Every structure is written in C-alpha cells, then in structure tokens.
Amino acid sequence: MAVQVQQKRTALTGNYAVAEAVKLADVDVIAAYPITPQTTIVEKLAEYVADGIIDAEYIPVESEHSAISACLGASLAGARTFTATASQGLALMHEILFITSVLRAPVVMAIANRSLSAPLSIWNDHSDSMAERDTGWIQIWAANAQEVFDSVLQAYRIAEDRDVLLPVMVNLDGYILSHTVEPVLVPEKKLVEEYLPPKPLWNRLSVKTAYTLGVVGPPEYYFEMKYQAIDAIERSRSKIKEADEVYGEMFGRSYGVMEHHFMDDAEVALIAMGSVAETAYTAIKRWRERGAKVGFVRIRVFRPFPAEELRDLLKGLKVIGILDRATSPGSLGGPAFAEVSTIFVNERQRPLVKNYIAGLGGRDVPFSGFDYMIQRLLEAAEKEEVDVLCEYVGLRE
Amino acid sequence: MLELLGEHIEKQGCGKVAEKKLLGWREIPIGAMNDRPGSSAEYHIGAWRTFRPVVDHEKCTRCGLCWIYCPDAAMQPREDGYYEPNLDYCKGCGICANSCPVGAIEMVSEVR
Numbered sequence A: 001m002a003v004q005v006q007q008k009r010t011a012l013t014g015n016y017a018v019a020e021a022v023k024l025a026d027v028d029v030i031a032a033y034p035i036t037p038q039t040t041i042v043e044k045l046a047e048y049v050a051d052g053i054i055d056a057e058y059i060p061v062e063s064e065h066s067a068i069s070a071c072l073g074a075s076l077a078g079a080r081t082f083t084a085t086a087s088q089g090l091a092l093m094h095e096i097l098f099i100t101s102v103l104r105a106p107v108v109m110a111i112a113n114r115s116l117s118a119p120l121s122i123w124n125d126h127s128d129s130m131a132e133r134d135t136g137w138i139q140i141w142a143a144n145a146q147e148v149f150d151s152v153l154q155a156y157r158i159a160e161d162r163d164v165l166l167p168v169m170v171n172l173d174g175y176i177l178s179h180t181v182e183p184v185l186v187p188e189k190k191l192v193e194e195y196l197p198p199k200p201l202w203n204r205l206s207v208k209t210a211y212t213l214g215v216v217g218p219p220e221y222y223f224e225m226k227y228q229a230i231d232a233i234e235r236s237r238s239k240i241k242e243a244d245e246v247y248g249e250m251f252g253r254s255y256g257v258m259e260h261h262f263m264d265d266a267e268v269a270l271i272a273m274g275s276v277a278e279t280a281y282t283a284i285k286r287w288r289e290r291g292a293k294v295g296f297v298r299i300r301v302f303r304p305f306p307a308e309e310l311r312d313l314l315k316g317l318k319v320i321g322i323l324d325r326a327t328s329p330g331s332l333g334g335p336a337f338a339e340v341s342t343i344f345v346n347e348r349q350r351p352l353v354k355n356y357i358a359g360l361g362g363r364d365v366p367f368s369g370f371d372y373m374i375q376r377l378l379e380a381a382e383k384e385e386v387d388v389l390c391e392y393v394g395l396r397e
Numbered sequence B: 001m002l003e004l005l006g007e008h009i010e011k012q013g014c015g016k017v018a019e020k021k022l023l024g025w026r027e028i029p030i031g032a033m034n035d036r037p038g039s040s041a042e043y044h045i046g047a048w049r050t051f052r053p054v055v056d057h058e059k060c061t062r063c064g065l066c067w068i069y070c071p072d073a074a075m076q077p078r079e080d081g082y083y084e085p086n087l088d089y090c091k092g093c094g095i096c097a098n099s100c101p102v103g104a105i106e107m108v109s110e111v112r
C-alpha cells in the first residue's frame, strides 16, 4: 500500500505501543490496577496524565473488578475509556465482562496475556483471555508491537460504531510482546482523530435522559436482552473488516481477521495465535523450502470467530493442526481446536483435525517443537488418519 | 414474584407501551435499559412489607429526617407538615424509624 503519511518510527515495547495508541485516541477515563506484565501500560498512562499530555481522568482503583466497573460506568456516561490487565486480574473482572457487553459499553482493554495460577506464573500463555471468550467481548490477538498499536486504534473504531457498541479486548503476549522493544510507526494525532469516531459518545447517564441502566431481566425478557448483544457481535464482523480496511487506506497497514501464507497448494496447515505464530511461520517457511506442502494460518480476531473465512481457506486440506496455548481440562482439546473443529462439522468432505497444546506458563515453543508438529501433520496426511487427537508438545514425561 | 417482575418490565422496564404483549428483541432499547424515567412510580411494591411505620404526631417535631432517609421516597409530608408513609411504596424497611431523632416512628407488624 502506497500511503504517504507522516509516521514516526519509534522504539517501543508492546506495552508502550498500547500506551501510545491510547494517548493518540484521546481517552477520557483510564481506570487501572497494576498487574504483571501489564503494569508498564498503565504506569506510562499515569505519567502522561500527570504530565498533562493526556487530558483524562485517571482512577487508581483498588482492584481489577473496580477498574472494569469504573470503565463501564464512565463508558455509559459517554466517556472514551481504557483499562489493561492480565491473568488473575482479568479473572477478577470476569462477572463485569458479561455486564459490559450486554450493557453495550464500548470499553477498550489491553490484555498482556499471562497464565493463570496455580502454580503461580507471571509468564505468557493464552489461558486468561481464552477463559473469557464467552463474555461477549470482541477479541483481537496481535503478533507484534506494530499490530498491537494498530489494533488498539482499530478497537476504538469498532467498539464505538453505533451498529456495534461492544467492548473490545486487544491481546498481546506477556513479555514476548509486552516487554520487547520493536520499531513502531506512530502516525500524527490529527490523522488518528480523523480515523476514530467523533466525540462525545452516547451519554446514557445524562440527567436529561435519565435512563435506568442494568435493569432486572426476568425470564420473559432476559433472552431478548442477551440476544441483542449476540446480534451486535454478529454485525461487528463487517465493521471489523471496514475498520481494518480504512486503517490500511489511511496508514498503510491492515491485517484482516486472519493472516495466512503458503495456502494455495497446501495439503496440511498449522493454525496458531499471537506472537508464537511468527515462530510457526518461520518454521513452516523452512519446511516449504524443502518442498513440504504445509501452510500457515494465524487467527487474529477470535471473537467474532471467522468461521466463514476459515472454511473457505481450509476446505480441501488433508489435515489441519491447531496450536493452543490454553487448555480446557476434560475436553477433547484446547479452545481454538474446538472452535476450528466445529467449522466443518456438517460437511461430508472435511479435513482431519489435530490439536497441539504447547507453551503453557511461558514454556518456549522452539523450532524443534514446530518441526515435530509439522512432521506429525504430514504423517497424518500420508496415512489419512490422526492417531493422537491432542498432543502436549514440549511436556516432559 | 416472577410474574410481578414480568409485569413490571412489561409496564415500564423495556417497553414503550403499557400493553400486555411481550416485546421482541428488536423492539426493546439496547443495553438492558429502561428509557422511561420515573416509571417506577407505576409499580407498587408495598406488598413486600411485613412491618408498617406508624408516626406518633405527639412526639414528631416535623424535622423531615424520615423523609430524607426513606430510600423509596415513600415517606411524604402532608399539608399540616407531619409526615406519613405512602403504603403503596413503603417496603417497611424501618430506616425512617431508625433515623427519627425523637423516636416518633414505631414499626408495627402487618401480621396479626
């Protein structure tokens, strides 16, 4: 894309990329509680507010439950809001996440993904946000600092669209993205203002309107109220695409709901999410150079799940491998695996599926791990059979 | 209880009209919202009450604290300046009796 806009090449960690985007988005209210590895996001934002660089209300709350509650209230009053968390902090927000989506509050939150206790771990996997996949939030999963930055800005445009009005979480891998410095192109504020919806937003707590929010939903009405949010996330599909396309036109970068390579003649493919997908890509590229017909897919938007797009891309494959960095103990496999598997459930001709669970609690997934996964996919394609449905890669016996 | 709540919502919670028909998801305001301010006045909650506040005008100084503290705006001033609960809305919580500085309000059981 030949887009000629002034963008400053800046060295930023993933967390500072989030803070930079939030600064440019001109937020009104930031409510936050520190938690590793997210802390430097809200620390940086606190600094910006204290220095008068952002004209926002900064609420240093006593817990994540209060952070999301404060954002919810402020959002209903028409403020553009932001919070960030990870792991136990996100788990503590759990009940309010459902409320935020059904009350249709366009809160934007960054998650520096970290595993959940026990045992206590500050390191990266995807179990925190995967456990929140049924809360009605839109979920974007980034693979590098630039995408983190761009996704936060896109998140505001998607969330605040009057046809959507839903909260969005932007996921970045703890430490691997949150604390690693990368070059990030940062556009001018004027252009960001043009890209984002105009303020003020819809104020539902104005004395002029005096609405009652969060009413009781008896059995006669709960279903209808809940369904409105289901309908909204369905309608968000086209808005997510539009937000990404317009971003591409204005700033020269767009991502789609998923990223894929080497898929034209692929017989097997490996699906991954987040930063580990970049290692997967390099491993797959090496196998390609050796003539293996293996393709690469990275799911970027997990909610709403891009089932149609994936069906078109994956149909005709012999075997699909899905890498999960989260588990659902007692089920057949991880959450991404379950989701991808349902795409073909009613098709007569369908690819075989295979799940890999790896990288839990910050365990590295090295090239050798990917080589194993790819080799097992090729074996399954050859035999036309999946011997082990779910394999734990990198686990010591 | 659920019937009461259903009627409540139907009358004022999500609907634009006070008719009996249950509304579809496209017909109600988004975001679990009641867009009709003041509509709780249509809903009589007095049936929940097990104790009723009785004001002794001999002791009452007409200070109005019971009126200020009543969470349901049920305690209201009369023309003569004394306060009496509107029993359509009084839930019998006893906050008025507790807030009265001269002990003029007695909570009397509704169960006889």
Ligand code: SF4
Residues within 6 Å of the ligand: B053, B069, B070, B071, B072, B073, B074, B075, B085, B086, B089, B090, B091, B092, B093, B094, B095, B096, B097
């Ligand atoms: S009992 Fe409670 S609801 Fe009734 S008048 Fe007193 S304060 Fe109000």
Ligand code: SF4
Residues within 6 Å of the ligand: B055, B059, B060, B061, B062, B063, B064, B065, B066, B067, B083, B099, B100, B101, B102, B103, B104, B105
């Ligand atoms: S608080 Fe007591 S004294 Fe004051 S107005 Fe009410 S009943 Fe009378």
